[in-house]
Structures are given as structure tokens and as C-alpha cells.
Amino acid sequence: MAEALPQIVWTTGPDGAVDWVSHEFRRYTGITDAGFADGDLLPGLHPEDRAPTRENWSKALSGGHSCRTEFRLWCAAEARWRLHRVHVRPYSDEAGLLTRWYGIATDIHDLREAEDARETELRLLIVERRVLEQIAAGEPLSRILQDICTAMPDVLGGARANVALVSGDERCLDTFIGDAALEAWSRAVGQIPIAEGQGSCGTGGARREAVYSADIARDPLWQPYRELAAAHGLAACWSQPVLDGTGHPIAIFCCYHSEPKAPSKAQMAILQRMADAVHTAISQVASRDQLQASERRYRSLFDFLPIAIWEQDISGVLKSLDALKATGVTDFEAWLDRNPAFASEAMAAIRVLDGNRAARQLHGAMSDDPRSISQALVSLANEPKFRMALRAMLVAAWEGQTQLETTYTASRSDGTTADILARLLLPEPGSGRLLLTEDDITEQRRVEERFRHVAQRSSDFIFDRDLVTDLTWVNDAATWLPDFTPGEKLLPRSAWVESVHPEDEERILTQIEAAIQGGQDFWEGEYRLRKRDGDFIPVRERASILHDDAGVPVRMIGNIIDLSEQKALEAQLRQSQRLDAVGQLTGGIAHDFNNLLTVILGNAETLAGKLPADRPSAAMARQIVSAAEQAAELTQRLLAFARKQPLSPGAYDVNELIEGMQMLIERSMTPAIALDLRLAEDPGAVHVDRALFESALLNLCVNARDAMPMGGLLRIETSLVSLAVGAALDAPEPGEYVRISVSDTGEGMDNETLARVFEPFFTTKPVGEGSGLGLSMVHGFVYQSGGHIDVHSELGAGTTVELMLPRQARQEGGRESPQGDTTPRKAKKRMRVLVVEDEDQVREYICMLLKSLEYKVEAEARATSALARLRADEPFDLLISDVVMPGGIDGRQLAETILEERPELPILLVSGHSEEIATSGGKLDPRISFLRKPFRRSTLQELLQELLRG
Structure with a gap:
């Protein structure tokens, strides 16, 4: 009966010598009968547990009472020590004489680990909650960071921690906050350069990744600080960098041990969580302090x-x-x-x-x-x-x-x-x-009495026109005008009219007269004005129209400023905006290019591996592999560079321009946004700068995308319209126009925001995410092209931007993985893999590669269909999915959904984007693995081995 128990059971004589042990002991420990022939189970115990166990057993023998204890027993199947709970009790005969001892050992290793994990999680949650409470309470950053570090001995098995802050120039770690036990070490080390070979902390900052030094005395990274660390009793150091939103280190979270020690995976995860807590503290305290400073500035401004x-x-x-x-x-x-x-x-x-x-x-x-x-x-x-x-x-x-x-x-x-x-x-x-x-x-x-005296000292052309006499007072800046004589104060209106560019004269005079007769209080316009040297310059005139008590306009006071420099700056800004739009597209371009490179590199590598090394074709295959790897590096540089090209206006078919940009626009959208093109049949051509038109359209589409963070519909429409006189505000003349409408189903704008959308530098986006120049540059482009722009928007009802451009006659417009057997421990033929990839060539290549490795492979082109198969309880052992896919669900969302429903299923995400982009800011669930395209066959083999072993 005892042999049927899963526990280890044994008996001893009254003297404590083992006379029988169940077969489970031999199976569990791998110790043969010869191993305990002397009647002692101690050879199977952990060396550190033998003396305490012998002492407890001796006390029980001498006292004749039961004994309860715990010791670690060698598990041969797992090749490691596992914790057991032991109960030994005496047995007496009818006369009360002790005749035997019975013992039983139960494996409680997994239970104890789970208990320890729960306790650790509670401690971590307490630390994280405390951080948020301290931020809300307004406590200084140094106190928050010190409290995080003080909690580490209980969380990381006696580790001592500090936070090393990065200097302002990002060259070194110069401020150390943390456990008081490390203060002497921090003072002694002073500054640590952020560079390779500067201990775990400096190296981790340079690499921007965690660095674990299990034995400082032997780690070459610690050569500059080895003796100093030994003097302070530091034997191991685990360092986790804290990165800002751009991937630059702002601090290093460092944990030190007094004995050589390597972290477990669980401890690595704890280290990352504490680094995240440090990041939260640093960023939120900075935001809090900025907000408080802003509130103080507002109150000061309000009060003063x-x-x-x-x-x-x-x-x-x-x-x-x-x-x-x-x-x-x-x-x-x-x-x-x-x-x-x-x-x-x-x-x-x-x-x-x-x-x-x-x-x-x-x-x-x-x-x-x-x-x-x-x-x-x-x-x-x-x-x-x-x-x-x-x-x-x-x-x-x-x-x-x-x-x-x-x-x-x-x-x-x-x-x-x-x-x-x-x-x-x-x-x-x-x-x-x-x-x-x-x-x-x-x-x-x-002040009004002194107005003219001040105006005379102004470099702006200032005027005061009497609408009754039609005489105009001007300051001396009127020397712009050809017929003005310094000292002359009153000029007939004709002196100004004759200096207006002939092409602008009728438009400006009509607008001014309409403002005066329409009872307006203000007029503003731009036109060209001839200078004394005969050249025309762009100017802006702003004027207030004053009325008497009866509402009759009597005076017009204003100024005229030279816009030459501003126009030149606007041209430079347009160029900058266009390059910014190109930069927004490079992520999608790199994604598509890397998909192609995945197929090229993978097939070339397979070919090179199958051909004899001395064959010319093998050399050619190796050249293809090398070229593909160089191209993969090039895609990374696409994110940082954009080529400048000369621009020229010409007549272009609007529909062809939009259709040619469709793929780029789709790649600029999130997977949750649908693009709907409704292009009229032959709306006509427009005379535009193609690059500026494409930049303007992309700008509007990106704005629409940002207005729909949860997804929605982006619609682009074209149509042909005829405008009569006054049909379009500021339209140069009536006629046929091509209307391009860009509509979204996003958040919309209130009237106050809508009234300012074209103001330069006005933006509703967070600091660093918008220049405020996008719509103002679109506005300038449209009007310089002889067209008109209008915006319709309501809160909660989305936004529509309409561009109307004059219709023209159609014409031509001007590291490598180890080699060898990487077979997973599970039998390949039993492994069933589901591949999710929307690109046909990439999907076919991955399936071919997996089949060559003797996996059973199924494939889907959409995440939605893959999710349906997984929910149907099909027996898959591994999920491999692309990240960026159409259809409303991307690979990351698929993986997160599957983790909730089938947490035991290994998941591997692959993408041509960088990991930060592909995993939404780098916050990838630790249970999900990531592989960047293009990848080599050996890299995939090694990763599959790790996943299936897990």
C-alpha cells in the first residue's frame, strides 16, 4: 500500500536506522540500494540540510516524539533540488515500548514557489501603489526613488538597490539615490560614464538594455571598478536601464548582491517592473512639477x-x-x-x-x-x-x-x-x-493724442484715412510709395491705388469697399505694392473701420507691413513639412521592404546551405544573402533620411494623383481605420505643384488619423463644381473647380478651435507631437494655387476639409545563431503551427521553412480567421503572426486575445517594424516572443527551440 503512494515513505528500527524505503525514493533521487545501504537517507539530501535534519532526528529519537521538518531532496528527473515537508512519528506496541518509526516526505516545491511568487507580487503592488500615492501627495522625486530601492531587499532576495540618474548631457551617471547601505559605494564611484565596459550600469545605459553581472570579480565589464566593488562587499550587479519615449536612457536601476548570483527569469521581470516604476516616478513627477509651475504662472499672470x-x-x-x-x-x-x-x-x-x-x-x-x-x-x-x-x-x-x-x-x-x-x-x-x-x-x-507722434517713429506704413474727405494721413514709412515726399502728411487715395499691382487692384478695392459698406469693423488683405525702385513686394494690410454714433463709417486706421521675409520663411516651412510627411511614411515603406527581404534572405540562405560550398552558384547565393542583409540595414536608415527633390507645377489628373498615393495613405493609417475613395468620373486636371499637393493631402489624412485614435472611416472624394461670383470666399474668379474632400469620423472640433485651425503654430496636439504648421501650410498652398479651402466640423461628428482648385486642361505634368542541431525537445512531427501573415510571399516562405523543419503547418491571411480557428479548439502548439495586418485586428491584438483564452500557447510575433513600433511602445507582454524581419533560418530555429522547450 505504501508503494502506491506518490510520497516517499520509509521505516526505521527503534534506533533510527532505516530498514525499509519505498521505491519512490529510488525513482525520485536516482540513488540505488547501495546509496543507503548503511541505513541512512542523508545522501539524498542537500548538503546544507543534512546537519539540521540529523539534529532534529536525534532530538526526536532521544525524546521518543514525532518530528516535523523540511529539507531539499535531489530530483533526478529535473536534475535539481526540490523542497519536501517531512513527518516522522514513533510506533509503540501494546506494552508501550517503541518498536518502529514511520516517515513520509511530501514534495512541496511548487507550492512554496507559488506562495513566494504571490508574496513577491503583493510586495511589488505595494511598491507601485506607493509610488502613485507619493506622486499625488507631491513628495519629491528623491524620496520616491529612495523608497522604491528600500523595498528591494524583501523583493529581490536581499538585494540592495539604487537609481543612477543620467546627467543632462547624457554622457554619464552622476546622481545616485537609493539604499543607505550603498551610499559609501556611490560616493566612492563618483561618476560612471555611459559607455561599454563601464560596469553593468554604464554598459547597460550604452546598450540600452539590461546587463546582468553574476560575478563582478570575473566580469570584464567591471575591470575599472572591480577592486572598489570588492572593497564595498559587492559581488554581483543587475542593471536595468530606464528609457524615455525616444529610447534614450534617463536612469539605471541597479541591484547589488553580496555573493555571486545570476537572476532568474522571474527576477528579471521584477527588475523590469521596478525600472518601470522608476520611469513612472521620473516622468510623472516631471509632469506634476510642470503643471504646478504652469498653475503658478497662470495665477501670477491673472493676478498681475x-x-x-x-x-x-x-x-x-x-x-x-x-x-x-x-x-x-x-x-x-x-x-x-x-x-x-x-x-x-x-x-x-x-x-x-x-x-x-x-x-x-x-x-x-x-x-x-x-x-x-x-x-x-x-x-x-x-x-x-x-x-x-x-x-x-x-x-x-x-x-x-x-x-x-x-x-x-x-x-x-x-x-x-x-x-x-x-x-x-x-x-x-x-x-x-x-x-x-x-x-x-x-x-x-x-494715448490717442500721442498716436501720430509714435507712428512717425514706426518702421511700418501706418495710415489714417478720412472716409469723408478721402484724404489719408501717413507716417514717414510711406516712403515706399513712389510719389510720396517726406514731410507730406495728407495724400489723396489715388497715390496708394496707383501703387497697387494691376492684377490685385480690382480685388483689393472691391473687398475694402464691401467691408466699409457692409458695416464691418475690420478688414485685412494681402496684395502686391510697388516700391519707389519699381519692384513689387508682397504686403499685408490690416485696418480698423471706425463708425460714428449713427453707425456710419468715417475713418479707416491701419498699417501695411512688408511680407517678403515672411514669404521666404513660409517656403522653407513648406519644405520642412513635406519632409516630415515623408518621415511618417517610412515605417510603412520599411515594413513592405522587409517583407520582401524576408523572402529573399530566407530563400537565398536555404539555397546557400544546400549547394556545395565550391559551386559558383553557392557563391552567388552567399552574395544574395550578403546583399539582402545590407538592404535590411538600409531599411533602418529610411526612418532617418528623406531625399530632397526639385519641384515644378503642372497639370495633373486629381484622381490619378490620389490613386497613386492610396498605398502610402493606407500605410499611414492604423489598422482600425478604413479608407474609402469616392472619386468622380473625370473631374478634370488641376495646375499644382505635385509634391506640395501630395504633402497637403497626406497632412490632412494624418490629421484625420490622429482624430480617430480608436479607429473609424477616412473618406476621400472628388467632384467637379462650378462657382459663381461670391460663391467661394476669396476665390480669385468664378469658374469650374475640382473639389477634393477629406472626411473623418473622429472627435471633431468646437467652434473656438475651428476658428483658429489655420493659425500658424496653433495645435491641439501634445507638446512635441505637432508643429502647428500643417493646416496653415495647406491653406497657403491652396490659395497660392488659385483655390479655396474650407473646414466643416462638429464635436463628436467628425471633420471635413474641402480643397477647391481651378480646373485645367489635361496635359502632361511638368547577430548569427549557433549552428548545429536545434531540434526542440518535443517531437517535431507532433508540433502543429498556425502561421498568420497577410503577405502571400512571406506566408508561403515561412510555411515552407517550417515544413522543412518537419512541423505541421496551417496558415491564415487574416487575424480574424486565425482567431476563429483557435477559438474552435484546433490543437495548435505554436502561433506565429505578423504584427501589422489589415482587417481591424492586428497581430498584437490577436496575441493578447489568445493569451487570455489559451495562456499555455506559445506565441511568436514577427514584423518589419522595429520592436518599439510593433509592440506599442515596447510594452510587449513577457509571454510573447518577438522576431524582426528579415530573419535568418538559424535565428528562427533557435527561437522555436526556446519556445517549445518552455
Whole structure:
């Protein structure tokens, strides 16, 4: 019966000598009968456990009581020591005499490892949670990093840790924070250069990968620091670099041991997690500090601006207005005339939320308390001009207006009065928050009196045109004009008109007249102006149109600036933007090229291996292998370089341009975005710079992609439209236009953002992810091509950008793996592999290679169909998948899904992208292996061996 037990069972005589042991002991330890012929099981125990076990056994023998202990027993099948729990108890006869001892040993190794793993995981979670709590609590980075390191002895088996921070110039490690036991070592070592051969830390920073020195005394990397490390009792060092978003090291997480020791895979994973915690601490503390600094700057700006700014809650006023509307009142102004007390009641109902220093000083508030400001403001209700302004605000709120500008007189805290220009941003529906600025314009009149004196010293062409007399005052910068004489102040309008380029004259005069007669307050335009030397220069004119109390335009005041330098800079910016667009495409190009190289390199390598080495064809095959490897290196450089090409405009078929870019656009999109081309039949040709057109279209597509982070639909449409006079804003002339529409189903924009989309350097993207020049350059390109651009967008409803270009007549437009047997331990013929690859040639090559290695291979071209087969419980032993694939599910998503459903299945991802791109920032699940295309046969063999052994 005892022989049937899975545990090791034995008996001894009353003296403790073993007289019988179950067969499980021999099978488990591999020790023959001769090994314990002397009646002692100790030869099967770990040397370190023999003395303690003998001592416990002796105590039990002498006391005649049971004995419980644990020891490590040699497991022959696994060639390692495994932990056992042991129970030995005595047996007595009816007379009470001890006659025998019975012992049983149970293998608890796996149980203990699981318990240790759970305990370690809990400790790691505590460390990670503590990091987040400390960041939120505002603790300094040094304290956070020190606490991470202090936790390491319990997490990594007595290891001592510190964090070595990278210097500002990224050349060395110059700041060490961590376990107090390492302070003397840190002071002694000083700085560690980031270079090969500079210990584990310096080398890890240079390689940008983990470096494990199991024995410092023998590791050549530690030659410069070997004696110093020994003096401080350091025998092993495991270093894990902490990289920023660009892959550059910002710190090294270092763990030291007092005895030589190599890390296990679990310990490597712990090291990586702690490095991630360090990264979180460094990056989040930096972001937190930047945010706090930004908030301080905002408050300083808010508080020290000379213009009074305050926030009010007018919810009570709005409720009163709503209640009044419910009674049927329609003519609110007439009702106010009959109920003048309503304005004072409304003033008392306004609650001040905040006000800056200028607001408090202006209204004589005695403290920063908003109630003090409210009391000061209530006194304004007795001033007639303020009551008029309050009335205007109530009317605007009644009518649902969002902005209001008005003037009134207010008493200063020193007893004097001030003329105030107030601008109000009224609440939107559902909000009661009002923002008000008050500008003391008393001094403005004096400033206006000095205007001409200041203008004379300006290098800009400044003018003041009397619309009644049509005479124009100009400053001395008017020397641009051919007929201007220095000292001459009033010029007839004809002096300016005659200097406008003939091709611009009609357009500019028409626009200015329309602005004046249309009641506009401002006009801006660009045109060409002749200088005194006869050359024309591009200029921009900005002018304010002033009206009298009756609303009649009486003056036009503005300036004219030379745009020559700005235009040259814009040309340079367009070139930079085009190269940036090329850079966004190189990832997709490298992916396709590497797919081809995978087939070329793999087949050439196979051919070279099968041909006799002295055959000329073998030499040719080796040359192909060498060339393919060089080409693989070239694809890596594609990500950093873009070739400049001369550009020239010409007539191009819009549909052909778009169709020619389809593959590039698709490669620029994420797999979750579908591209829909709706091209009209023969919309015509356009006269454009092809490179700029393609850059503009790519820019719009990339913007659409960024607006759809969760995926969506990108639609490109073409059509032929006819524009009449005034049909398109700023269109040079009526006629036929080709319309190109780029639409997305993304997040959309609010009106405030939409109004600024063409402003240079305006961007809604995070710092470092957008230049703010994309749409402004598209805008400039379209207008320089004689066309028009418009943007339609709503929050949550996506965005459509329309380009309208004049239709033209069609014409020609101007390291190697070890060799030998790498057969996995599992029988090849039993291994069934599923290959997922959308590229036919690559899929066929991988399948051919696996079959040559005696694997049974199945293949799918889409991740969706592969997922269906795996969910159907088909017996696969390994999944090999490409990363970038169409169909809505990529290889990484497939792998993560399978890990949740079949965690025992080994997974290998292959891609022509770099690992960082292919695995979403390098955060690849540790259970997933990665192989970059193109790869060699031997590399794949070795990786398969490792996977199937695992």
C-alpha cells in the first residue's frame, strides 16, 4: 500500500536506522540500494540540510516524539533540488515500548514557489501603489526613488538597490539615490560614464538594455571598478536601464548582491517592473512639477495683469429671467422701463467668484475675499452710466447673446472716476459663469493724442484715412510709395491705388469697399505694392473701420507691413513639412521592404546551405544573402533620411494623383481605420505643384488619423463644381473647380478651435507631437494655387476639409545563431503551427521553412480567421503572426486575445517594424516572443527551440 503512494515513505528500527524505503525514493533521487545501504537517507539530501535534519532526528529519537521538518531532496528527473515537508512519528506496541518509526516526505516545491511568487507580487503592488500615492501627495522625486530601492531587499532576495540618474548631457551617471547601505559605494564611484565596459550600469545605459553581472570579480565589464566593488562587499550587479519615449536612457536601476548570483527569469521581470516604476516616478513627477509651475504662472499672470478680470456667478439672474419669460413677457426692454428696480435686484443677486488684483484695486475692495469685491460693486448700481451698462448686460442675457462690449463710468478707490471698457463673456446654456474684463480707458484718449507722434517713429506704413474727405494721413514709412515726399502728411487715395499691382487692384478695392459698406469693423488683405525702385513686394494690410454714433463709417486706421521675409520663411516651412510627411511614411515603406527581404534572405540562405560550398552558384547565393542583409540595414536608415527633390507645377489628373498615393495613405493609417475613395468620373486636371499637393493631402489624412485614435472611416472624394461670383470666399474668379474632400469620423472640433485651425503654430496636439504648421501650410498652398479651402466640423461628428482648385486642361505634368542541431525537445512531427501573415510571399516562405523543419503547418491571411480557428479548439502548439495586418485586428491584438483564452500557447510575433513600433511602445507582454524581419533560418530555429522547450 505504501508503494502506491506518490510520497516517499520509509521505516526505521527503534534506533533510527532505516530498514525499509519505498521505491519512490529510488525513482525520485536516482540513488540505488547501495546509496543507503548503511541505513541512512542523508545522501539524498542537500548538503546544507543534512546537519539540521540529523539534529532534529536525534532530538526526536532521544525524546521518543514525532518530528516535523523540511529539507531539499535531489530530483533526478529535473536534475535539481526540490523542497519536501517531512513527518516522522514513533510506533509503540501494546506494552508501550517503541518498536518502529514511520516517515513520509511530501514534495512541496511548487507550492512554496507559488506562495513566494504571490508574496513577491503583493510586495511589488505595494511598491507601485506607493509610488502613485507619493506622486499625488507631491513628495519629491528623491524620496520616491529612495523608497522604491528600500523595498528591494524583501523583493529581490536581499538585494540592495539604487537609481543612477543620467546627467543632462547624457554622457554619464552622476546622481545616485537609493539604499543607505550603498551610499559609501556611490560616493566612492563618483561618476560612471555611459559607455561599454563601464560596469553593468554604464554598459547597460550604452546598450540600452539590461546587463546582468553574476560575478563582478570575473566580469570584464567591471575591470575599472572591480577592486572598489570588492572593497564595498559587492559581488554581483543587475542593471536595468530606464528609457524615455525616444529610447534614450534617463536612469539605471541597479541591484547589488553580496555573493555571486545570476537572476532568474522571474527576477528579471521584477527588475523590469521596478525600472518601470522608476520611469513612472521620473516622468510623472516631471509632469506634476510642470503643471504646478504652469498653475503658478497662470495665477501670477491673472493676478498681475493691469486689466481688471473677475468671474461672476449670475445663475440667480438667469433664473429670474427664465421665470419672467414663463410669465409671457416678450418685450424685455419695455418691461425694464416699467420695473427699474429689477436691475438693482439683479446686481445684488450676482455672486463674485474671483477677481484679480487690478479688479480689487479698481473697486476699492478691502481684502481678497470675493464678498468684499461684491460689496464694492453694489455701490456701482447708483451710478447712471453703470446702470445703462447693467441694462445692456441683462438684455444680452435675455436674448441669449454670448459676448458683449460696453462702457461705463466707475469710481476708483481714490475717489476719482474712470472710464471703463467692459467685455463680457456670457454663460453658455446650462452654465451660470460670466467672465468680465474691465479696461480703464481714461488714459486712452491721451494715448490717442500721442498716436501720430509714435507712428512717425514706426518702421511700418501706418495710415489714417478720412472716409469723408478721402484724404489719408501717413507716417514717414510711406516712403515706399513712389510719389510720396517726406514731410507730406495728407495724400489723396489715388497715390496708394496707383501703387497697387494691376492684377490685385480690382480685388483689393472691391473687398475694402464691401467691408466699409457692409458695416464691418475690420478688414485685412494681402496684395502686391510697388516700391519707389519699381519692384513689387508682397504686403499685408490690416485696418480698423471706425463708425460714428449713427453707425456710419468715417475713418479707416491701419498699417501695411512688408511680407517678403515672411514669404521666404513660409517656403522653407513648406519644405520642412513635406519632409516630415515623408518621415511618417517610412515605417510603412520599411515594413513592405522587409517583407520582401524576408523572402529573399530566407530563400537565398536555404539555397546557400544546400549547394556545395565550391559551386559558383553557392557563391552567388552567399552574395544574395550578403546583399539582402545590407538592404535590411538600409531599411533602418529610411526612418532617418528623406531625399530632397526639385519641384515644378503642372497639370495633373486629381484622381490619378490620389490613386497613386492610396498605398502610402493606407500605410499611414492604423489598422482600425478604413479608407474609402469616392472619386468622380473625370473631374478634370488641376495646375499644382505635385509634391506640395501630395504633402497637403497626406497632412490632412494624418490629421484625420490622429482624430480617430480608436479607429473609424477616412473618406476621400472628388467632384467637379462650378462657382459663381461670391460663391467661394476669396476665390480669385468664378469658374469650374475640382473639389477634393477629406472626411473623418473622429472627435471633431468646437467652434473656438475651428476658428483658429489655420493659425500658424496653433495645435491641439501634445507638446512635441505637432508643429502647428500643417493646416496653415495647406491653406497657403491652396490659395497660392488659385483655390479655396474650407473646414466643416462638429464635436463628436467628425471633420471635413474641402480643397477647391481651378480646373485645367489635361496635359502632361511638368547577430548569427549557433549552428548545429536545434531540434526542440518535443517531437517535431507532433508540433502543429498556425502561421498568420497577410503577405502571400512571406506566408508561403515561412510555411515552407517550417515544413522543412518537419512541423505541421496551417496558415491564415487574416487575424480574424486565425482567431476563429483557435477559438474552435484546433490543437495548435505554436502561433506565429505578423504584427501589422489589415482587417481591424492586428497581430498584437490577436496575441493578447489568445493569451487570455489559451495562456499555455506559445506565441511568436514577427514584423518589419522595429520592436518599439510593433509592440506599442515596447510594452510587449513577457509571454510573447518577438522576431524582426528579415530573419535568418538559424535565428528562427533557435527561437522555436526556446519556445517549445518552455
